[in-house]
Amino acid sequence: FRTQTLDSPAAKAAYGLEKEENGVLIIKVFEDSPADGILQENDVILKIDEFDIADDGTIQLTEDLLTDYKHAIDMHHIGESIDITYSRGGVEKTVDMKAKIPMANHSLVRGEQFDKAPEYYIYGGVLFVPLNMNLIKRWGNDWGRSAPVSLLQARNEWASPDRRELVVALQVLAADVNLGYHDWRNWVVEFVNDEPIRDFAHFADMLQSNAEENIVFENSNGYQMVINHQEALDSEQAVLSQYRIPSAYSTGLINRAD
Structure with missing residues (x-):
């Protein structure tokens, strides 16, 4: 408590x-x-x-x-x-x-992690990451003032079994598949095709198993980013090659989602 x-x-x-x-x-x-x-x-x-x-x-x-x-x-x-x-x-x-073993961090924002590589997922040229303090502290020593308000506010929200962590569309790797969204960054995503996101592994699983024509990413205010699923798949290798990224997602993420 x-x-x-x-x-x-x-x-x-x-x-x-x-x-x-x-x-x-x-x-x-x-x-x-x-x-x-x-x-x-x-x-x-x-x-x-x-x-x-x-x-x-x-x-x-x-x-x-x-x-x-x-x-x-x-x-x-x-x-x-x-x-x-x-x-x-x-x-x-x-x-x-x-007395029981202390539970994991109750905040929606993970604490700093130094013993593992950052997790990420690139879909339709959009770089998605889980929200954690490593990310927030990228804004420097004065991160409490300089980091985006939406990310800072999340530190005051509680996690639950149905909502364990937040996903951030960190930046858009400009390509035809994401035309119209090239200037979107640091955007908290709450829903995928109207389904609430539980955690980053769940988010990755939703992208992997999608059978809809489009994937609609949505935040808590109702703003949406729409990516055509087939175009995202078809353009994946070209986007990765253009930006010299070896994989569309971090090692171990898909296995963890399964």
Whole structure:
């Protein structure tokens, strides 16, 4: 789960806390997590085991040491019980949860990766990549200001089993097959032929298995890029040769999609 601090007296009152009560507000419970089905959004976590949580999200670990409340969870071994005291609508409850192996990154934007080659797929001369922090940091040390807003905003979106990562049309390798789209770049694609994209492997599989005349790429605002499927296949080798690219997709991608 994810939380935010409760420094505001108005917010504390809105979620049923008394003035002297402290805690953190749950803003997201992730599917398939230990908290799924037990805790809910808008619950207020008051205590982890014997540690009371302050409004700023800290606990008094020792007489001289304040630390983030999540440390009280991290101190447990896998399978051990964690007592969580929370308030729901002003009613205080305590539940027992089991510590589990931490889940993967919950953001739609992958963290930086340095131990593998970048993934990509070129279709109709359009270079598609999964959105990750490696890509965002291409905009330099000031990437928080200089990277495209649509890519930065995605960092605040949560992943789910049906939507694990985003796909970006990074740039268009100009060719007849993509005429009309030569200046499109850094464009987040959400749908392929009206089907939501689950992750990059799913995206590659949709392109590989397509039986429609056209492939329509669409973003969340409804803007579309239409590529004729047969023209994309027929022009693939010419595009790769012109831009000196050895393969239409990264090594291992198609096997991963299968």
